Amino acid sequence: xxxxxxxxxxxxxxxxxxxxxxxxxxxxxxxxxxxxxxxxxxxxxxxxxxxxxxxxxxxxxxxxxxxxxxxxxxxxxxxxxxxxxxxxxxxxxxxxxxxxxxxxxxxxxxxxxxxxxxxxxxxxxxxxxxxxxxxxxxxxxxxxxxxxxxxxxxxxxxxxxxxxxxxxxxxxxxxxxxxxxxxxxxxxxxxxxxxxxxxxxxxxxxxxxxxxxxxxxxxxxxxxxxxxxxxxxxxxxxxxxxxxxxxxxxxxxxxxxxxxxxxxxxxxxxxxxxxxxxxxx
Numbered sequence: 001x002x003x004x005x006x007x008x009x010x011x012x013x014x015x016x017x018x019x020x021x022x023x024x025x026x027x028x029x030x031x032x033x034x035x036x037x038x039x040x041x042x043x044x045x046x047x048x049x050x051x052x053x054x055x056x057x058x059x060x061x062x063x064x065x066x067x068x069x070x071x072x073x074x075x076x077x078x079x080x081x082x083x084x085x086x087x088x089x090x091x092x093x094x095x096x097x098x099x100x101x102x103x104x105x106x107x108x109x110x111x112x113x114x115x116x117x118x119x120x121x122x123x124x125x126x127x128x129x130x131x132x133x134x135x136x137x138x139x140x141x142x143x144x145x146x147x148x149x150x151x152x153x154x155x156x157x158x159x160x161x162x163x164x165x166x167x168x169x170x171x172x173x174x175x176x177x178x179x180x181x182x183x184x185x186x187x188x189x190x191x192x193x194x195x196x197x198x199x200x201x202x203x204x205x206x207x208x209x210x211x212x213x214x215x216x217x218x219x220x221x222x223x224x225x226x227x228x229x230x231x232x233x234x235x236x237x238x239x240x241x242x243x244x245x246x247x248x249x250x251x252x253x254x255x256x257x258x259x260x261x262x263x264x265x266x267x268x269x270x271x272x273x274x275x276x277x278x279x280x281x
Contacts, residue, residue: 007040007105014044024276025051026081028074030059035109035255038098042108042271052093054081054276060130061256064110067186068094072279080278092280096197097183099204100270101254103262109255111187111194112267114244115178116209116216118253119156135189143220146213157213160250164208165243171235177209177216179244181267185226195226196238202269206242208235241268 004010014037017025025041027034034055041050057065058074070077084091101107123138124130145153159175180187181204182194194205209216211233219229229236243266244250250261 007036010037010040011043014041017041018044018048022051024054024081024085026054026056026078028056028058028078030057030061031063031109031111031255032061032257033059034064035107035257038273039106039108042098043106049271050273052091052274052276054078054278061188063186063188064184064255067110067184068096068275068277069280070275070277077278081276084278092277093274094198094277095201095272095274097202097204097272098270099181099183099254100268101252101259101261102266102268107254107259108270109257110184111180111182111255112204112252113178113180113187114250114252114265115160115176116157117178117180117187118251118258119158121253121256121258123152123156132189139189143217146217153213157216161246162250163245165245166206166237166239166241171208174210177211177213179206179208179242181206181242183269189224191220191223192226193223193236196236200238201272203238203240204242204267204269205236205238206267210234241266 004013027037055065055070056074056077057070096110098108098110099112101112124135128134142152142156157177159177161173162176163173164171180193183197183204185192185195185197187193193207197205211231215231215233219231219234222229245264247263249263250265252259252261252265
């Protein structure tokens with residue numbers, strides 16, 4: 001089978017898998033690769049459920065795999081998967097919903113963010129190869145920059161003017177540092193702002209940051225230990241859908257990949273998928 005070179009070709013490949021039948025969908029790569037493949041397969045499968053998914057953590061960012069407890073290199077995970085499958089052994093798994101950003105080309109993934117979240121990734125991808133150590137170094141520099149009001153924190157925390165609607169309630173237009181949402185709890189470096197997501201099937205955990213830089217720095221220990229924030233400028237809730245409206249197009253990221261949204265952007269709970277953990281048990 002030839003390697004696909006476009007979204008359309010990838011969807012065609014997914015349709016061929018659907019038509020011939022597939023027991024397990026194994027995706028070798030990082031978060032962005034998984035997001036791209038899953039988006040194509042959902043387009044191909046329509047309302048039919050996806051087969052069980054095995055994330056082979058072979059990318060730069062393997063946040064989702066790490067967040068569901070998947071350990072080991074891609075080759076180790078694949079080897080265990082193949083052995084268990086051919087020997088008929090049970091394969092441990094967890095279930096998570098995907099989140100969906102609807103539109104002309106809907107996007108599916110596990111993590112969404114705009115503002116601060118996508119700004120951080122923009123800095124992370126610049127220059128040297130992105131690694132967890134680099135992400136930790138940028139975070140440390142950002143905290144120091146917040147203490148001095150430096151250029152880095154000003155770049156990261158450019159506010160975005162948004163009207164937000166959740167469950168029929170409309171919040172007035174305000175400058176927000178970021179709106180993030182997830183169906184997995186870990187967003188990287190073991191920070192877990194979406195810690196309620198795994199306990200609420202068919203929902204997303206959304207967090208809107210309307211605080212100052214120093215207030216956010218003060219909340220980082222609570223976010224890292226998966227506790228609710230206690231700053232009134234941070235709104236955290238479990239919902240099926242959140243809608244954001246702005247005067248201009250809203251850039252955002254899904255699983256580390258950047259996208260340009262319209263002036264109205266919706267994030268909602270998508271289909272539920274079974275994620276395999278071949279090295280468990």
